[in-house]
Amino acid sequence: MSTAPIPTDVPEDGFRQQPAWLVAAAVVVVAQAGLALSLFGPSRQWSTVTDDRPILSGQHPLHLYHGTLGAASFRASYATTCYDPAFQAGYPKTPVFDGGSRPAELFALAGGPGYHPAAYKVGVFVFLLLIPVAFGAAARGAGLNGGAAVLAGCGGVLLGWSPAVRHMLxxxxxxLLAAGLAAAVFVPWLGRYAKQPGAQSWVVLAALAAVGWYAHPLVWLSLGAVVFVFYLVFAPRHGPGWHLGLAGITSAGIAPxxxxxxxWGRYWWLRQPSARDHIPLPDWTAVLGQPGDYATLCAGLPGGPLIPLVAVAGLLLLWLTHHRAAAGLAIVAVLLTVGLARLAAAWPRVPADVPARVAPLAAAFLVPAAAFAAWELFRRVRLACAGVVLVAVALFLVGWADGPGEPLARALGVHADPFVVGFxxxxxxxxxxxxxxxxxxARILWDDADPRPGGNWSALLPVYTNRTYIGGLDTDxxxxxxxxxxxxxxxxxxxxAGWTDAELTAYCRWYNVGWVVCRSKRTAERWARYPAARVVARLTEGGQPVVLFSIDRPxxxxxxxxxxxxxxDTKRIVLTDVYPDANGYIDLSMHSFEGLRVYPSYVKLETHEEPLFGDxxxxxxxKTPGPIPRVTLVWEHP
Known part of the structure; x- marks a missing residue:
């Protein structure tokens, strides 16, 4: 490669013109595959992905459970919202709770009817493989050549295994990860659409918009600020066709x-925190913060501030090479993302780890610029091809040839502890x-004790025990x-400890609790003092005592x-031999939910308005005129 001055425009020497770069890109994807397999076990065996042991880390059990319910509901009614009687005396599974199950619903649909942990794990694995592909595509959208795109894919791998992203995974x-990945590709392709509007850029942007809206609407709504700035700057330069194309991109994201x-809009009241909570806006000085607050955002990135610092040079080079749209949009996106991270850090009730989750997105917008700076450095020292190949091979060795304890992965900051897989x-x-x-x-009252690794596995209990529960779904x-x-x-x-025996009796009747699983010492001590409770089993879980009580009651x-x-089940509730009380009522120990319908139609569905214990x-x-041999309750999507 020549060390001549930087050209005023980077030629379109992409993968089609120089297909040899596809080999280097494939090496990076294979390296990512090795790193991804290490999440399922140190042996890096494909069988650990395809067996039927579920992932129990974090919220994976909840997403797997809700993904299974949502996929089954979609097959039956083309809607993923459903009424689940297996937890909390009946509750609605909606796109709001839990929104993180949408990827799991796709995996479950691909896996076929039924409960398939293997389909979920394969989906997670495939998603990880898309990370270097997406960053390579982002670089191409910014106008970079094949070699720089491969470097961007390598940067995406490093960012994808940084501590902050690993925690999210x-x-x-x-x-959130899928929406952020789509946004990281969308922004540079907007720059391409400004410079080279055409079918290719339109299709890419439309597809990314559809993915982004599906993955996380809030992330995509936030990206609207970048699109607004983009429109203000570039709209005067183009004719009606360009404007219609941009409107079509928005429609292509929302319509599907x-x-x-x-x-999602109808059940927004289920969001966290509660819609009834009053959360004041933070003061602008708290949002602005101190210089150290911005340095903290780099703490979870690979190399700390390395990507942002290298990206500064890359943004300058992009600007000088007439890729100003890509450079400018990257700057706007980074400023917006950092601002959101600071707002989250200063806003009450926002989880403390949210700024750390937002920071990698800001870095993702900078990866193509950082890759371009690295490419230009390699080019100037006549090591462009060799340098890219060396980086790709190094990642391959880390992914597949690392020694015991993974010293290479730890040195690069891409080491990841395996998931908790299997019971x-x-x-x-x-x-x-x-x-x-x-x-x-009757139901089982599950003690949601202090958090412990893999402690959310209880979300899968209805699948493995065929029982219904109060608690155990999601403590958050x-x-x-x-x-x-x-x-x-x-x-x-x-x-x-403040509940009287009489109150516990009324509670167990109201929610039809027949058994209690105590997973903490203090909980077990209280239920042991309850006269109607009898110990039927004792064991341990993770070193903590577990006591199963049976409650002596009808x-x-x-x-x-x-x-x-x-x-x-999620399709219907069936009652037989139904006899109303003297007033013609039958009260069920089931939470009511909008959209429930009762058959036969002459039975009137009402709600018992008297609350108990603050529920x-x-x-x-x-309400029925007399005895009925069979009553069916069906949740029909309203």
């Missing part, structure tokens, strides 16, 4: 997602004891339907009147 936040975005022997034993000592006649879900759960010594929002899902509980959700009340 371990927590199961694939929706309208079927579920309607539900432990203690968890298998607990599931077996639940199946042995409980029945479907601040939805009203979860108030009735026992979480960190709090029952219905009150300290468990077990029935009917609070007034009588009926035989035939079945309950804000009413229970189901049926």
């Amino acid at each position: 371990e927590e199961g936040q694939l929706d 997602n309208a079927w579920w975005l309607v539900d 432990t022997d203690e968890q298998d034993q607990l599931q077996a004891l639940i199946a042995q000592h409980t029945t479907t006649e 879900a601040e939805i009203d339907h979860g108030v009735c759960a026992l979480c960190e010594q709090q029952l219905n929002g009150r300290p468990l 077990r029935s899902f009917t609070l007034s009147g009588s009926a035989r509980w035939e079945s309950a 804000p959700i009413s229970i189901i009340r049926l």
